[in-house]
Amino acid sequence: MRLWKGLYMNAYENVTNAMPRVRGVLLAYNTNVDGLKYLETNDLEERIERVGRERVFELVEKPPGRIRNLEELFAGILWSITHGKAAEWFVESDEVREYLMEWGWDELRMGGQAGIMANLLGGVYRVPVVVHVPQNTETQAGLFMDGPIYVPRFYDSAFELVHPREAVEDGEDLIHYIYEFPRGFRVFEVEAPRENRFIANADDYNARVYMRREFREHFKKIAERVDLAIISGLHVLKERYSDGSTYRDVLDRVASQLRVLNRLGVKSHFEFAYTASEAVREGIIEMLGNFTSVGLNEVELASVMEIVGDSTLAEEVLNGDLFATIDAMNLLMDETGIERIHFHTYGHYMALTRYRGEHVRDALLFAALAAAAKAMHGNLERLPQVRDALSVPTNERAFPLVEALEREMDMENGIVDMTDRQLAFVPTKIVASPKSTVGIGDTISSSAILGEFARTL
């Protein structure tokens, strides 16, 4: 498939040439500290034995979805390993938080969709970004890369944008403990079918989508400085909080900020993440039509189909059925009126848009390079790392899908013309032994929306 090699090279050039045109990108709301630990079999087995292996294995069968004691912590880790799936549970016990802190981490990294995208867009792509940082402690601020990355600071009626390291404040470190494991990782009789991670989330701010005062009171001034906004972090919302407030209060605030963005003509992308609460998911879907674009993976699209479609379609999407996935994307577009839907899964990406152009496909190709580079290095630091990913082989397993689309839908060069819509499809680059998996989805979605948008300026 020589075709894709040429398309990949052109896409890299086209996107990187256009990126300097972007004046600014707003990234909100979730920024935190990720403490990454690469699990080791012996250490994990000993810890599980100490808290009681039998009880932990019982809990793996009935996953509690939150962490109130050590048994639940290890059940979460084992559940992820057993299924090779990502999961994120809140830590509701101070004792467990202390334990996690003592167990420690191998590496501290920027965490949260907004934070990760800030380092990628601002630090690596050098596009100016304004980012929401709930608690800008020394540890948090120290994780921001150099580059045009800003947080807003207001004093009296004046306003300035400064690098997060120039705005360090007292506060709490919002730590998410990330337990990464490779494919084939063994613990007792369990073996991981694929690489993935479990997240123990010890963070009381992002859990409620905390919004800083500057963002609540001066949002318009911030929005005037950008021409694209990427919104994320709503997935953690609970239906009701102990003080009587609900997820609705947060969604209303987001909706009013979205109205400001739309009035100013700022394009907006919503980055979906697995949203456990069905009510919250429904609330988010109702708001989608006010965004320009949405990004999601197969699990997330299936969870959306549980609401706007039916469980059969959801099941087919989850099983990787290509044409069912395209149906699901069309249905989501019909139901919400959104202009762009970007779907990503292991091995290929698709974008359904209400407009046409090769720039949509090119942006997906560029995103696949960024994802491969992220998988290879764990942390992206320089643009040439993305270019180097051109040498990673294109996923051959997606070629039968390309052929099916060419046959059934007259796809040419990764583009299907659907009278009032366009579908772009790309086979991606797969890194055989990724360093880590956390943050790849964010890298894909933000690279694609930025790469596409830059070329329209």
Ligand code: AMP
């Ligand atoms: P998410 O499911 O949103 O966390 O995003 C994970 C995405 O990362 C998957 O959909 C893949 O497209 C991509 N990905 C995962 N592992 C690799 C890998 N080894 N090489 C390249 N891309 C990967």
Ligand code: GLC
């Ligand atoms: C979630 C996690 C965060 C992680 C991010 C990566 O937001 O809470 O810790 O960095 O996902 O996508």
